[in-house]
Amino acid sequence: MSLLLSPYTIRNMTMNNRVMMSPMGMVSAQEDGKVNDWHMLHYGARALGQVGLIMLEVSAVDKYGKDYGSLGIWEDEHIEGMQRLVSLLQAQGSKVGIQLWHAGRKSDIPGHAVSASGLPHGDQDSRALTIAEIQQTIQHFREAAIRAVKAGFDVIELHAAHGYLLNDFLSSYTNRRTDAYGGTVDKRYRLLSEVIAAVRDVWEGPLFVRVSADEYGEEGNRIEHTVQYTNRMKEQGVDLIDVSSGGVYPDKPNVYPGYQVPYAEAIRRQSDIATAAVGLITTGTEAEAILNKGQADVIAIGRALLRDPFWVRTAALQLHESIPAPQPYQAAW
Template structure:
């Protein structure tokens, strides 16, 4: 068979050797100052060796105050940039493309101190302080500065984290955005912060730009698919290349989960907006990933926990599909049973 899962995917001249993306998963393994350490070289390096096409690093804070926990990665100073460059070079040498997910925790910040976010009062029992327009401008500038550092570090892809009840999501969501200025109220106004961040990033970054969103907030008054159809069209106009479709996280509401439970969000946004999408959510087998791609439901498959359990998940998926893929040089002729499968990609 000809596998779509193992076909290349190219965005703005950046070619990923297959359509497997390592989903960003917080490990809280950084040093207290947010810098990369040897653990990250091993953790991400193993998945690059396993032949993941695009490794998306975990949420990386754009400011010191924007962290959730002390073990979060950061990209707001020179030392962090140097560590990131070392990690990116390491992963490139193994053959993977590398993305970074830029992020601000907002009200979900667990480190002592007030979190800056969009709405007054409390949300999920956490302090939620309205911030001034000049403070918002500082956050936009921080995303811009971290983008420049990501460029210097050699990243191939930048993803903006606008999901799961973090800073940007709190502006997008009517559940948390109670502002009465130009950043609150209508969908257009709630989108303004994300618009400004995309505009700032695009002023310096010409490479692939992804945005992660919570398509359904699982509340009668929260954002739903129709809201994100509007947001997707705005992102398309601004030059966003791919929407990473997740859900939930604004309120402590647990959806019913099952294999591929979030894939319909990626399918609908891709079909209606014409923007490429990544599908995520309990995607665990090669056959499942292949079906998503063959049926045009997404352009990339983001694999999370399955890759934590099996760093060589691409090899496992290929075997499930009855094909072989290129092996890392040192593993040549050892990965697959000799002669049991044809060499097709």
């Protein structure tokens, strides 16, 4: 059997295949951030399509560190809806992950955009977090992880990419602090380090981190800086790096099929840690080639899964293989 369609074990979890639904913000929650019927339908279709790991869209750990329409996990009232969604997806054979997130200076809640150094995002101003507020933010991530345990998630992913709060502290472009949380690589990493430690204190399952491997602008992180961070992440018990790029500068990079795969390969080899490759990977043959070359361990599929909830079956056909049909479909599969 192909690598793409083979089971994959990471820490204490085994996926039925190496396909991960990439987290994509659908902004379809109400202001309260709770799961609704639309999420059941949207994610349920991909579980029926046999996706190995479904990573939910960004879920805010702070009611102000979000966008309108974002899911939330900042209070206990979110647990019940998340639990129902997780159980629904697991019943179809998928593992389920939650992406814990603080929007930082990209929050669209008026007056609540915060950041490492008070830089604006477009026309929106932000305010630099105080040390006390940083400690409170770390506690918010820890409490969110406790709720993820109660909801039954299989994976937690920390969103430290795309210019959101954790990335804002990691970036030498956006982090211009002169205290214990800014300046050197070690100091810029401190917030993420303390968040990882806080989450690991309450979470025994697989822990992923999404990074922007290259920020593309004249200043900011390049792959060599990101590898320094991912080396530290491995030491702290992170299991997989979900490798994206960009999102800090407003300018968009030149994109093409597999344009981020070399970053996943570099981190996998230089940090000796599992990686997920993402970015315009659309066919089973492309995904299989990435795995066979040892460039990544998991393939994260985004927009292609929006267009085709049964992308795993489509990929199997492209690889001249087959996957089991959902029981109710077997007579007509």
